[in-house]
Amino acid sequence: NAGVTQTPKFRILKIGQSMTLQCTQDMNHNYMYWYRQDPGMGLKLIYYSVGAGITDKGEVPNGYNVSRSTTEDFPLRLELAAPSQTSVYFCASSSTDEVGDTQYFGPGTRLTVL
């Protein structure tokens, strides 16, 4: 049982380039989330999904897009990379929206935009 996996672990992009951050979970969770964490800051929600085909914006969605075609996968797309998108990106999942339900985090992708 791998839990939540993310690829790549590290990436350097040039300004204006595009890339997709991959996220896969094998726990059959309906809810999935993308966060970014800047140095010394808490996690900010970028996008989330409550099931296949359903996505919605979080607190900081500008510059990102997502899709959810299967229960397992929730990729995050950066179309025109900017230095402000330099951050560590975490994907997470949870099974329900019940009180106390836990979000499980992937290992993160460290992205630098130069």
Place this chain on the structure above:
Amino acid sequence: QKEVEQNSGPLSVPEGAIASLNCTYSDRGSQSFFWYRQYSGKSPELIMFIYSNGDKEDGRFTAQLNKASQYVSLLIRDSQPSDSATYLCAVRARGAGSYQLTFGKGTKLSVIP
């Protein structure tokens, strides 16, 4: 705007002492409260959650919740050097979007051998 505030620290305690980590939140409709531990360069991992007023104990960890004061804390007894990490407080709202968590910036704890 829902806010979660934590003292950024660093909080330094000697090995074997009690570490006390605090968190306040702005949304009175918040439903449940989580403490995550994050080692440097790693992803957050859940320590415990609480949703009723009072104390909840799990091993060396005790979470305390006071909804009237909008305050939640984490006590770590018999602190060990391996407890040195950043502790993130997260709050979950009630109602629509209740599965979304709002995180504080975290408190960095250093346990001195």
